[in-house]
Every structure is written in C-alpha cells, then in structure tokens.
Amino acid sequence: METPEKKEESQTNQDVNKEGTEKEPEIDKYSDNEKQLYARAKNAEKELKDLKVKFKELDKKPETPEKKEENKEQKKEEPLDALKIARLANTLKEYDEVELSYIELMSKAKGKSLEEIVKDEDVQLYIDAKREKNKKDNMGTTPNGKQVHTEKTNPFAEKFSKNLPKGFDYTK
Secondary structure: OOOHHHHHHHHHHHHHHHHOOOOOOOHHHOOHHHHHHHHHHHHHHHHHHHHHHHHHHHHHOOOOHHHHHHHHHHHHOOOOOHHHHHHHHHHHOOOOHHHHHHHHHHHHHHOOOHHHHHHOHHHHHHHHHHHHHHHHHHOOEOOOOOEOOOOOOOHHHHHHHHOOOOOOOOOO
C-alpha cells in the first residue's frame, strides 16, 4: 500500500502531466497519416478565422449607392390606409379568384401596383379571353353536341304583358 506521502506525490505528478508542463512531447507516437490530418485541421481552423474576419469587414462596409436606392424603394411602400383600400377594392371587385391571382402574379412579375396592372393591355386581353372561353364553355350543350336554346324571360315584360288586351303583340 501507498503511504499518504506517496499518494500526494503521485497526484502532483499526475496534475503536472495533465497541465503539460513537465511532460515530454510525444510526437514520435503519431503516424504520418495522423500528422497530415492534424496539419489539415490546423489549416482549416486558420482559414475559418480569416474568413470570419473578412466577413465582419464586409458587413461593416458602407452600402453602395445601388443598395441604398433599393432600400429606399422598399421603404417607399407605405401601409395602405382606408381610402386606398376602398379604391383598390372598387378596382378589383369585378374580377373572380382566378383573375385576381393572375393580376397579383403579373403585379409581382412586372413590379407594378395592382391598379396599374389592371389597366395593362396584356392583362385585359387575358381576362377578356378567359371570360369568352368561360362563356362558351358554360353554354348549354346536350350529350350529343347540340346546343340547347333557352329563352330568358324578362320579369318586367311578363308583368307588362299580363295587362295587355288579347291579340296585342308588343314584341313586333
């Protein structure tokens, strides 16, 4: 068994070895491959530190005039007030969901406001063509391909014609 003095000496020797002050370098214990990997890791750490410093420098640089203009344009977008919302709703009230999604897409693509896009000739052409197609598709057709002619009656004309004398034809 060890005496208390020997225990203290062994503990102090271990503490000294952990600190690395009295321990001899053991470079000869590592293989060439391990040495190469260690050198690569050291180089990568150094490169990472250099890149962090460069990144901080770039981040601190003042903005170029082009970036300042872009930021000003982004800041120009003001929140919509009630009057602008009412005008926008009035402008867009006649369009259905598909047309509104197309208008929104074109607005983002061209970088214009919704009011400007609604007046655009290409958008109007698309909307007119879509509405014409929907009109043709919704016409009544039978399974054999013949069109069904449905006469729409005007409720005012029906009410007016009830009080007319017999034999009087108002359609001529």
